[in-house]
Amino acid sequence: DTGVSQDPRHKITKRGQNVTFRCDPISEHNRLYWYRQTLGQGPEFLTYFQNEAQLEKSRLLSDRFSAERPKGSFSTLEIQRTEQGDSAMYLCASSLLRETDTQYFGPGTRLTVL
Amino acid sequence: GIQVEQSPPDLILQEGANSTLRCNFSDSVNNLQWFHQNPWGQLINLFYIPSGTKQNGRLSATTVATERYSLLYISSSQTTDSGVYFCAVRETSGSRLTFGEGTQLTVNP
Numbered sequence: 744d745t746g747v748s749q750d751p752r753h754k755i756t757k758r759g760q761n762v763t764f765r766c767d768p769i770s771e772h773n774r775l776y777w778y779r780q781t782l783g784q785g786p787e788f789l790t791y792f793q794n795e796a797q798l799e800k801s802r803l804l805s806d807r808f809s810a811e812r813p814k815g816s817f818s819t820l821e822i823q824r825t826e827q828g829d830s831a832m833y834l835c836a837s838s839l840l841r842e843t844d845t846q847y848f849g850p851g852t853r854l855t856v857l
Numbered sequence: 858g859i860q861v862e863q864s865p866p867d868l869i870l871q872e873g874a875n876s877t878l879r880c881n882f883s884d885s886v887n888n889l890q891w892f893h894q895n896p897w898g899q900l901i902n903l904f905y906i907p908s909g910t911k912q913n914g915r916l917s918a919t920t921v922a923t924e925r926y927s928l929l930y931i932s933s934s935q936t937t938d939s940g941v942y943f944c945a946v947r948e949t950s951g952s953r954l955t956f957g958e959g960t961q962l963t964v965n966p
Contacts, residue, residue, distance in 0.1 A: 774952070776952075776953070776954075778954075780898075783958075784958060785861075785943055785945070785956030785957055785958050785959055786900075786943075786945075786954075786956050787956070788953035788954065788955070791952055791953065798952070799951075799952060799953065801953075832898050834898075834900065836954075843888075843905055844888060844947075844952075845888075845890065845902065845905045846890065846945075846954055847902060848892070848899070848900040848902075850897070850898065850899050851898045851899070853898065
């Protein structure tokens with residue numbers, strides 16, 4: 744049973760460019776979450792999917808951010824017109840909706856916006 | 858939204874010492890998880906413990922849900938225990954995890 748994987752692990756981009764990150768959840772996990780973590784802080788929730796439906800979005804998710812989970816498998820997070828304030832670690836987690844619903848995290852994508 | 862407070866923010870130990878990390882939360886929860894974040898940023902699951910006590914090797918955790926706190930015990934600490942420990946909770950009405958700001962643990966040889 745492989746864990747949550749994320750790609751790329753690191754991304755350096757210039758302000759104003761668009762970037763896209765991918766997350767592959769643990770097989771058969773029907774819930775997928777995106778979080779963002781800045782230096783010295785705990786992760787903050789961005790959005791989550793149950794199967795292919797996006798059920799909740801945080802106020803942190805501005806209109807420059809969009810997430811998809813086609814077919815309820817992998818997910819992508821796109822940031823348009825990146826700003827320096829978008830520099831952070833983007834973490835993906837997945838869980839299997841049942842009694843415990845424990846979330847398991849991927850290794851993250853570290854974004855640096857120059 | 859729910860508030861999560863962790864203490865202490867920083868902790869420095871000598872190898873072999875024991876420690877207790879605390880997590881207080883402001884509302885009822887149906888999920889509480891403890892994580893260890895390694896130097897590369899990976900969040901490692903330690904415990905799923907919305908209530909009760911669990912033990913895993915040198916680590917144990919206790920959550921008293923009625924009093925809204927959880928404790929993580931580390932015994933006979935090793936240098937590899939160094940890193941940031943996070944507590945995260947989920948409100949009974951939600952799906953997201955809300956994290957505390959973490960405890961930075963440094964174990965010196």
